[in-house]
Amino acid sequence: MAALARARGPLQLRRRDQMSPVRGVGLTDEIMIREKTMLKGMLGALALATTALTTTALVPLAAVAQEFPTRPITLIVPAPPGGGTDVFARQIAEAVEPILKQKVIVDNRAGGGGTVGTTLVAAAKPDGYTLGFIWNSPLTTSPHSLTVAYTPDTYASVMSIGYSSYVLCAAPDFPAATGQELIDQIKANPGKFTYGNDGLGGTMQLAAERVFAKVGAKVRPVPFGGAGETARNFLGGHVTFYGGSLPPILPHAAAGKAKCLLLTSAAKNPALPQASGLDDIGLGAEETVLWWGLIAPAKTPPAVLATLEKAFMEAASTPKFKEVMEKQGATQRVLGAKETGALIRKELDALGTVAKAIGIERKAQ
Template sequence: MSRISISGRRQFALRSLTAAVALGTGLLASVPAAAQAAYPSKTITMIVPFSAGGTTDILARIVSQALTAELGQSVIVDNRAGAGGNIGGQAAARATADGYTLFMGTVGTHAINATLYKKMPFDPIKDFAPLTRVANVPNLLVANPKQPFKNVKELIAYAKAHPGELNFGSSGNGSSIHLSGELFKTMAKVDMQHVPYKGSAPAVTDLLGNQIAIMFDNMPSAIQHVRSGKLRPIAVTTAKRSPELPDVPTIAESGVPGYEATSWFGLFAPAGTPPAVVARLNTAIVKVLAKADVKKKINEQGAEVYSETPEQFSAFIQKESVKWGKVVRESGASVD
């Protein structure tokens, strides 16, 4: 009898231990799911691949402030400028894919650079999880008021009379600002010198000081200087005039028919970010972009708010890559 009792107790203990291990394993397996459900539980960093004060930075700070309130956790901006956005892009692509690092990408980082640069430190398609576009932005052709031209026709005439002497600044090689200028050179058949900067803000500073003559700047970083009279608006790069500057003509209607160049900005997470986190971020970003105060702040910069699903944003990027890749090849622009 005692032997049977001991054996029974052993079997009972073994079954209890097995059940405990199974329960523990189940609890451990549920930790990641619980952590995702609690997302976010700490500060989120939004990497901006250009310097403070430029359009990418302006939009990032508007959105980060709104997201802080929406998500209940701080969303801070981390400016990592250089190499046409590639330095910041590389940092974001290599970040842990947990939803705590976001990237404010642009048409440059995700549709231009792959063709422009011979060597890329990241793959704009494979290394990122698209969240949503944030805004579409016209580029604005502006000049220092001391320059002798006041419209596109006068600018073209001056450039042809002084080949290679007229310089235009940009936020960096491969940026939409750079390529807007290259496209203008090709279509207007003029010879101008490109001067790249590490972001729009330092380029605008030199433009204000007349160190460079003109710039095809994103409207948000130039519009305040236009309104104050410190910069002269020449034309907008979009197919239609901007509601924020209705008296400024388009380049196409000013003597370069067919010219059109539009910038866009959007948020990404590193590839491999859990789908539940991607969905949470997309929902939060779309929600804040729909808020009246956020839309007003973005519209006042001359930008148009735009949001979509991750799938729609991904398809859009694919098309933009084809479009701008062709522009880069036809312009002959290249960066080693």
């Protein structure tokens, strides 16, 4: 029995009132203290684990913002090499490279009046490495005459660099010396005059018709395959007025072969000081100009878009880039993402109203 007692002894629990090894603390109290200590330890470990997981989740986003870009960027230009859009794209690519510390590769993707390249940009991976340097026509004009695979919701505006007026020019002997006198002559002779433009439903036609509709004037549009062709036909006497961008007509205006009278911009243009701006005839709100900007695919991370916006705005604001624009008869007006996006939507709506009024129908590409 004594042996049995000795064997059982270590297995017996101490009595409830037996003291623990901790001086002055009962066994029950000791157990509670140990449980609380273990619980605190578990909660502390859980808090540390949660903090670690949160930090780990945030690190990639922070790294993206800090490290972008880590490789060359492709800048899609939906126009052939050599034109104004291509010139500006290559100049801004060169200017932004030292800011981003990466190569920017210009990739010309012409076709469909700029809609082919624009479609490629909208469909690209939204990582900031494929961008589009685009003039406004594919964004605000073509969607009214062509079925396109993009909308302002499928691309993100990044910034814009400035604009160039379209202009209406007459022969040197035309009986008008100002924009207002030009309008007066047109209104006094409804349907008598013709104006060349760079294509049916193009930005120039919609810009002109927007003004004509506001003043109640009637002029017959004659579409050509671009501003250069329009200029040749105007100089050949096949149309009454040249309607198009400034670069093709500037040398002829300087030589006295064209009298440029009315711009489609609100303000005057130093390249053609004799031409009236729309503000001069009280129609500044009807401004429609040729402008250029940068877009990215929708869903590009906001931090990446912010980096691109800042870098390209800095590049476009340099005196050297301004000089390049002025040589092309363009005006530097650097706008950020918010302002550029608002400009696109406003112009898209306004030109849609004009296209509907003159009976332009959307066609499949």
